[in-house]
Each structure stands twice: as structure tokens, then as C-alpha cells.
Amino acid sequence: MTDKKRVTIIGSGNWGSAIARICAQNTIRHSDTFERDIRMWVFEEQIEGKNLTEIINEKHENVKYLPGINLGENVIAIPDAKEAAKDANILVFVLPHQFVYKVCGNLVDVISKDCVAISLIKGLDYRDNNLFLFSEEIERILNVPCAALSGANIASEVAEEQFGETTIACQDPKYGELFLKLFHTEYFDCNVIADQRGLQICGALKNVVALGAGMCDGLDYGNNTKAAVIRRGLIEMRKFGKTFFGGVRTETFFESCGVADLITTCSGGRNRKVSAAFIKSDKPIEEVEKEMLNGQKLQGTTTAQEVYAFLSARNMTGEFPLMTAIYKVVYERAPAETIARDLRTHKAIVEKE
Amino acid sequence: MTDKKRVTIIGSGNWGSAIARICAQNTIRHSDTFERDIRMWVFEEQIEGKNLTEIINEKHENVKYLPGINLGENVIAIPDAKEAAKDANILVFVLPHQFVYKVCGNLVDVISKDCVAISLIKGLDYRDNNLFLFSEEIERILNVPCAALSGANIASEVAEEQFGETTIACQDPKYGELFLKLFHTEYFDCNVIADQRGLQICGALKNVVALGAGMCDGLDYGNNTKAAVIRRGLIEMRKFGKTFFGGVRTETFFESCGVADLITTCSGGRNRKVSAAFIKSDKPIEEVEKEMLNGQKLQGTTTAQEVYAFLSARNMTGEFPLMTAIYKVVYERAPAETIARDLRTHKAIVEKE
Numbered sequence: 143m144t145d146k147k148r149v150t151i152i153g154s155g156n157w158g159s160a161i162a163r164i165c166a167q168n169t170i171r172h173s174d175t176f177e178r179d180i181r182m183w184v185f186e187e188q189i190e191g192k193n194l195t196e197i198i199n200e201k202h203e204n205v206k207y208l209p210g211i212n213l214g215e216n217v218i219a220i221p222d223a224k225e226a227a228k229d230a231n232i233l234v235f236v237l238p239h240q241f242v243y244k245v246c247g248n249l250v251d252v253i254s255k256d257c258v259a260i261s262l263i264k265g266l267d268y269r270d271n272n273l274f275l276f277s278e279e280i281e282r283i284l285n286v287p288c289a290a291l292s293g294a295n296i297a298s299e300v301a302e303e304q305f306g307e308t309t310i311a312c313q314d315p316k317y318g319e320l321f322l323k324l325f326h327t328e329y330f331d332c333n334v335i336a337d338q339r340g341l342q343i344c345g346a347l348k349n350v351v352a353l354g355a356g357m358c359d360g361l362d363y364g365n366n367t368k369a370a371v372i373r374r375g376l377i378e379m380r381k382f383g384k385t386f387f388g389g390v391r392t393e394t395f396f397e398s399c400g401v402a403d404l405i406t407t408c409s410g411g412r413n414r415k416v417s418a419a420f421i422k423s424d425k426p427i428e429e430v431e432k433e434m435l436n437g438q439k440l441q442g443t444t445t446a447q448e449v450y451a452f453l454s455a456r457n458m459t460g461e462f463p464l465m466t467a468i469y470k471v472v473y474e475r476a477p478a479e480t481i482a483r484d485l486r487t488h489k490a491i492v493e494k495e
Numbered sequence: 496m497t498d499k500k501r502v503t504i505i506g507s508g509n510w511g512s513a514i515a516r517i518c519a520q521n522t523i524r525h526s527d528t529f530e531r532d533i534r535m536w537v538f539e540e541q542i543e544g545k546n547l548t549e550i551i552n553e554k555h556e557n558v559k560y561l562p563g564i565n566l567g568e569n570v571i572a573i574p575d576a577k578e579a580a581k582d583a584n585i586l587v588f589v590l591p592h593q594f595v596y597k598v599c600g601n602l603v604d605v606i607s608k609d610c611v612a613i614s615l616i617k618g619l620d621y622r623d624n625n626l627f628l629f630s631e632e633i634e635r636i637l638n639v640p641c642a643a644l645s646g647a648n649i650a651s652e653v654a655e656e657q658f659g660e661t662t663i664a665c666q667d668p669k670y671g672e673l674f675l676k677l678f679h680t681e682y683f684d685c686n687v688i689a690d691q692r693g694l695q696i697c698g699a700l701k702n703v704v705a706l707g708a709g710m711c712d713g714l715d716y717g718n719n720t721k722a723a724v725i726r727r728g729l730i731e732m733r734k735f736g737k738t739f740f741g742g743v744r745t746e747t748f749f750e751s752c753g754v755a756d757l758i759t760t761c762s763g764g765r766n767r768k769v770s771a772a773f774i775k776s777d778k779p780i781e782e783v784e785k786e787m788l789n790g791q792k793l794q795g796t797t798t799a800q801e802v803y804a805f806l807s808a809r810n811m812t813g814e815f816p817l818m819t820a821i822y823k824v825v826y827e828r829a830p831a832e833t834i835a836r837d838l839r840t841h842k843a844i845v846e847k848e
Contacts, residue, residue: 294722305835306719307726331723331838365759366659369647370684373660373755380749392745396733402726405758406718482658485684 146177148254149324150230152223152245153237153262154184154198159208160301161236161262165324166214172323183226183245184219195219211301228252232324235280235288236262238439242276246283258317259288260310264441266346268448271455273386275342277311287314289321290338292345293398294406295330303329309399311338333397340394343383347465348404349442350449351375354468355408356417357481367482372408374464374485376401382449382462413442421471421478446472499530501607502677503583505576505598506590506615507537507551512561513650514589514615518677519567525676536579536598537572548572564654581605585677588633588641589615591792595629599636611670612641613663618794619699621801624808626739628695630664640667642674643691645698646751647759656682662752664691686750693747696736700818701757702795703802704728707821708761709770710834720835725761727817727838729754735802735815766795774824774831799825 149169151162162182169176187194189206197205198219202212220226227233227249237245242263259280267274280288293308300306310325310332312318318334326332335341354375358368376395383390394400408414412435420430431440450469453459459466467484470476502522504515515535522529540547542559550558551572555565573579580586580602590598595616612633620627633641646661653659663678663685665671671687679685688694707728711721729748736743747753761767765788773783784793803822806812812819820837823829 294719294726296718299717299719302717304717304720305723305838306717307723364652364655364657364659365649365763366647366652367657369755369759370658370660370751372758373647373749373751376754377749395749396726396730398723398726401729401754402722405725406722409762410718485658 147175147231147320148177148229149180149232149234150227151180151182151234151236152227152249153235154182154204154207154219155237156207157262157295157297158182158236159204159211159213160297161234161325162217163211163213163301164327164330165234166217167327168324169216170214175320175323179216179218180214181218181220181226181230183223184221186221193221195221208297208301224248224252229254231257232320233257233259233284233286234262235259235276239263239265239267239276242267242279243283246280250284253284253286257284257286258320259284259286260312260321261288261290261342262292264292264345264349265445266342266448268452271452273448273452275339275387277338277342287317289313289317290341291321291325291332292341292403294402295398296406296410300330305329305331307331307333307398307402309341309394309397310334311336311341311394311399313338335391335394335397337389337391337394339387340383340390341397341399343387343390344379344394344399344403346441346445347379347382347449348375348407349413349440350446350465350468351379351404352407352411352413353417353442353446353472354464354481356414357421357468357471357478359414360418360421361478363482368408370485371464371481372404375408376404378462378464379404382465385458385461386452412438413440416440417442417472427472443472500528500584500673501530501582502533502585502587503580504533504535504587504589505580505602506588507535507557507560507572508590509560509650510615510648511535511589512557512564512566513654514587514678515570516564516566516654517680517683518587519570520680521677522569523567528673528676532569532571533567534571534573534579534583536576537574539574546574548574561650561654577601577605582607584610585673586610586612586637586639587615588612588629592616592618592620592629595620595632596636599633603637606637606639610637610639611673612637612639613665613674614641614643614695615645617645617698617702618798619695619801621805624805626801626805628692628740630691630695640670642666642670643694644674644678644685645694645756647755648751649759649763653683658682658684660684660686660751660755662694662747662750663687664689664694664747664752666691688744688747688750690742690744690747692740693736693743694750694752696740696743697732697747697752697756699794699798700732700735700802701728701760702766702793703799703818703821704732704757705760705764705766706770706795706799706825707817707834709767710774710821710824710831712767713771713774714831716835721761723838724817724834725757728761729757731815731817732757735818738811738814739805765791766793769793770795770825780825796825
């Protein structure tokens with residue numbers, strides 16, 4: 143046994159593969175800190191009669207989720223999560239949030255005692271009228287410290303080494319430095335902050351705001367209206383964080399995980415696109431989603447429902463007029479114009495620092 | 496003489512005409528506060544052999560700068576600035592900044608003693624290695640309090656009564672209420688803040704950032720890179736304000752004049768468009784500007800030069816790597832890739848509250 147850190151990626155989708163590739167570059171670069179090989183848990187699938195893990199290990203390419211990109215020969219695909227995570231010192235969670243509890247629970251017994259985790263999972267967990275952050279859920283289940291990473295990061299662009307930024311949120315500066323070594327590259331500029339909650343709230347709620355931006359596009363509203371919706375969205379994201387989660391800081395919204403990711407999600411992005419098409423159709427959003435996304439899921443609709451239920455349970459929908467209007471247009475088929483009308487009549491309440 | 500406020504608009508371009516239209520609606524709505532008629536100073540031009548002022552007064556339309564829009568029969572075009580401003584209680588300055596000093600100086604003797612002003616002028620004034628805000632220049636020249644208005648406001652959309660927001664910055668709450676009455680409508684949602692300096696710095700520097708966003712487009716950079724440039728731009732705008740101007744507040748950057756206007760300017764907008772074309776050409780930017788804008792002027796290039804000169808004089812270009820890179824690409828024909836490369840090597844220094 144050496145002191146070098148063993149890194150395991152839990153997840154192997156589009157973003158998981160791009161992140162594994164970065165980590166694999168950095169374990170080579172910082173060979174004094176990390177074991178060279180990165181283990182990546184891959185949910186096994188058959189591709190033309192062959193196991194996806196075998197293809198990845200032979201071709202060093204995730205042909206299904208990140209085709210055309212060499213991940214590095216030191217990314218080792220493993221179909222069993224426990225085996226992948228055995229004795230791991232660093233766990234990188236990057237999987238759809240519906241799988242978190244099932245996978246995470248299995249790993250408690252196998253990971254190293256000094257293990258630390260980082261969550262790249264999008265969204266929040268809603269149950270018993272409450273919202274939970276996945277970094278805190280992972281901390282609770284595995285009893286390890288868990289950081290979080292989020293930013294304006296389209297996976298394919300990161301994989302192509304186009305310049306971009308991201309944000310890492312981490313309480314303990316010691317781990318902050320470790321994660322910086324693992325993720326920062328010349329083309330993937332990481333900034334470390336301490337506000338995990340604010341970072342994850344941005345990552346979840348931006349998708350709801352993007353539905354609102356898409357409605358503006360679907361209604362052929364102009365730039366002024368769309369800018370107002372995005373700005374009000376940012377204000378409500380911040381207010382939501384500060385009202386319901388302790389420790390959320392205004393500075394977080396200036397990071398890549400905040401305003402930058404919001405801009406990207408509201409100008410491109412599937413939430414915006416599907417929402418724009420939904421407004422022009424008579425179909426429920428789930429149907430438009432199915433037609434346009436080829437099996438992929440919208441994050442924004444689920445989060446819009448969860449946020450609305452959370453606010454309703456607290457009699458606070460009126461304090462978040464944009465989030466409420468978006469929910470009502472999507473799920474109560476309120477007139478789409480509601481979104482601008484409600485902004486006219488409700489002032490966003492700005493939280494003072 | 497009544498106690499009702501006489502409103503004069505100094506300027507009659509695209510934005511000036513749209514704003515005159517709003518004021519004309521509000522003087523009717525708040526007839527207890529304002530004189531019904533709005534006087535608008537119009538730089539006289541001949542349109543098909545007829546004076547522009549006469550056309551406006553007959554057709555209630557600025558056929559040259561805001562065609563197709565009825566301004567209201569209570570907007571009175573006047574070719575002489577002194578006559579337009581005679582006994583005015585409220586002066587709205589909305590003219591190209593090169594005319595400010597010439598016009599403003601003429602008005603000292605004619606305005607009412609209790610006159611207040613508001614500046615919608617874009618840009619900063621650079622002289623003697625210093626940058627001046629037009630609201631403060633107007634205060635100095637006219638010896639009246641001067642507020643400022645700026646936001647994500649495309650004039651034609653405001654004129655069409657599409658929903659949008661703007662920001663009014665005003666030290667004295669008494670005048671804040673007055674300006675709210677004059678400018679706020681159901682479709683033009685005004686928020687009053689106290690930070691005139693921050694507001695005007697946003698209005699000027701966003702155009703420089705838009706040049707950077709345009710370079711990303713011209714180089715076919717992806718969304719991650721462009722989002723990083725816009726975010727770094729926002730950070731540098733704030734840092735510039737806080738470093739060189741007292742009283743600039745972080746909250747201002749969450750207003751329509753801040754992040755919302757920046758988003759609009761970096762996604763549409765002529766600075767972005769010309770910069771993208773410039774990057775793909777071998778011509779100086781002035782030539783591209785001339786070809787594309789049909790006589791209209793870019794604000795961002797002038798401001799980029801002024802900001803660079805200002806920073807150079809203080810040996811502080813290194814503290815503002817994005818603004819500096821944009822200047823060098825435009826005026827020293829540095830490789831366009833500089834813009835992303837310099838972001839890789841320089842960390843934006845975040846000002847803590």
C-alpha cells in the first residue's frame with residue numbers, strides 16, 4: 143500500500159466520461175499524489191453484442207456516451223460498483239440522481255477509511271416536504287466529507303479541451319487543494335469556494351429558470367423580457383438559497399456555477415429548447431420531451447415540481463413569483479403570458495447582504 | 496406658474512424617442528405631478544425637404560429614428576435646446592456622449608432653480624488620464640442633482656411595450672419617487688437604487704465585455720468559453736468599479752443595469768456582432784464598423800481604449816486581464832486566441848464584500 147490516492151469515478155455517462163478523462167490526465171501529471179489508474183464504474187450495457195466495459199478498456203473510448211474521444215489508457219472501466227470503489231480514497235459521484243441512494247449504500251463497507259467524496263450530481267432530492275443536497279446525503283450515507291463541483295460545463299466541449307471554468311465547493315481547504323490537483327487543467331479552470339449549498343442550489347434551480355427563458359423564446363418575446371426573466375431567476379435562486387439553506391453566499395452567484403452556468407443553460411440547453419417547443423404545442427411537456435430528447439430526461443421540470451411543492455408546503459409561493467409562474471404554466475397549463483404578467487405585478491424581493 | 500413639473504428630454508434618437516414616449520404616457524397618468532406636455536430637444540434635420548421637428552409635431556412620430564411608433568400628441572419637438580429646457584424642472588439627458596458638454600453648458604441659465612436631471616447617456620468621459628461619470632459631470636456643470644438610468648433595454652422593444660426592466664440610480668429617495676412616476680409603467684419595470692456610479696460603470700464596461708463575447712463567436716469557441724468570458728467580464732466590471740470609484744455596491748450587478756444588460760449585450764448587440772466579424776477579417780475594426788453599422792458608432796471600442804489608457808497610467812493592466820486582452824486584440828492586433836489564453840494564466844481577482 144502506498145500513500146497515493148486511489149480515485150474512483152462513480153458514473154460513466156457523457157459528463158462522467160469527460161470528467162474521468164480530466165482526472166486521468168491529472169493522475170499522470172501529479173503522480174506523486176495519485177495512483178495512475180482511474181477506476182470508473184460503468185453500468186454494463188451491450189453494444190453490438192459486446193460489453194461496454196470491454197470496449198472502453200480496449201479502445202479507451204466510451205463509444206455510447208462520449209464517442210470519438212480518447213479517455214486515456216489509464217481509465218479502467220469496471221461493471222461492479224463495489225469492486226470499482228474498493229479501497230478508494232477519492233470518490234467522484236457523477237450519475238443520474240435517481241441512482242444515488244442505491245449505488246451509494248453499497249459502497250459503505252468497501253471504501254478506504256480516509257475516503258473523501260465529491261458530487262457532480264445535478265438536482266436536489268425531495269422527500270417528506272423537504273429538499274436535500276446530494277453532497278450532504280452522500281456525507282450522511284458514507285460518513286465521509288463530500289465536496290461538490292458545478293459550472294458552465296458542456297461535457298463535449300470539456301472533452302474537446304475547449305477553455306472553460308468550473309467551481310468546486312469544499313469546506314476543508316486541505317481537500318480543496320486535493321480536488322484542485324485532480325480536476326484543474328489549463329483548459330478546465332477550477333475555482334474553489336466554501337459554499338456547497340449555494341453551488342448545488344444554482345445547479346438545480348438554473349434548469350427551472352431555463353424553462354422560463356424557453357417560454358420567452360416560444361412566445362417570441364424580445365431580449366428585454368428574456369433578460370428580465372433570467373435576472374429575476376438569478377434573484378430567486380439566491381433568495382431560495384439564503385431563505386432555506388444556511389451559509390449560502392452572494393459571491394457564489396458570481397462563480398461559474400452561478401451566473402455563467404445560468405447564462406449557458408438559458409441560451410442553449412435542452413430545458414430551454416423543450417420549453418420553447420412546449421409553449422407552441424398543445425401537448426403536455428412530458429410528450430414534447432419524449433419527442434425531442436430521444437429518451438433523455440429534463441431536469442428542470444422535476445425541479446420545478448419539487449420547488450413548487452416545497453414552497454406550497456410553506457405558504458411561500460408568492461415570494462417566488464417566477465418559479466411559481468413557471469410551474470403553473472407547465473403543470474396547470476396557465477396561460478404562458480403568466481410568466482411576464484406575474485413579473486409585472488410582483489416585485490422580486492432582493493435579499494440584502 | 497403651477498407646481499407641476501415641466502419635463503424636457505434632451506435628445507431624440509432611437510432611445511430618446513422611446514423614453515419620451517414613456518414619459519408622455521406618465522405625465523398624463525400622473526397629471527397631478529407633471530405638466531402634460533413633454534418638450535423634446537431635436538437636433539434639426541431635413542427629411543425629404545421638411546424639418547424633422549415639424550414632422551414629429553404633426554405626425555407624432557420620429558420617422559427617422561423610431562419609425563412606426565406613435566410618441567403621443569403631448570411630445571413636443573423643439574429644435575432649440577435652450578427653448579426646450581426653459582424653466583424645466585426635470586431634464587432627461589439621452590444623447591450621444593460627444594454632445595453632452597456643448598449642449599449642457601447652454602442650459603445653465605434657463606432651467607428652473609429646483610431642476611433635477613437624469614442621465615441615460617452611455618459611456619464614460621475620459622480626459623487627463625481620468626474617467627468621469629456623466630451624471631457627475633452634469634451635476635457639476637448645471638449645479639443640479641443628477642440621477643442615472645440604465646438597463647437591459649432595447650429601444651424598439653420598449654417602444655413596442657414589450658415587458659422589460661430598468662434601473663434608476665438616485666441618491667435622494669425623494670427624487671427616486673419622482674423618477675419612478677416619470678418612467679415606471681406596467682411594461683417598463685423600474686427599480687430604484689442608490690449606486691449611480693456602479694450603474695454607469697456597468698453601462699459603459701458591458702460593451703467592452705461584449706467585444707470579448709463577439710471574439711468567442713468569431714473564433715467559433717463553444718459555450719463554456721463564452722460563458723467564462725462573460726463571467727470574467729462581470730467580475731472585472733465590479734472590480735473596476737470598486738477599485739476606482741467609491742460607493743460601488745455588489746447588489747448593483749444583480750440589477751437590470753448589471754447582469755441583465757450584460758447578458759443582452761453579449762448575446763445580441765452591435766458590439767458583439769462587429770467584433771465577431773472583425774476577428775474573421777484582416778481589416779481594422781473601424782473599417783468593419785463602417786461596413787456593418789451604416790454610420791452608427793461602436794461604444795465598446797472607445798471604452799476599451801479609455802479603460803486601457805486609464806489602467807496603463809496606473810500600471811494596473813495586469814489586474815484586469817480580460818479588458819486588457821480585448822484591447823490588445825482590437826488595437827495591437829494580438830492573436831485573437833489571447834483572450835482565452837490570458838484567462839487561462841490569469842486568475843480573476845474576486846473582490847470580497
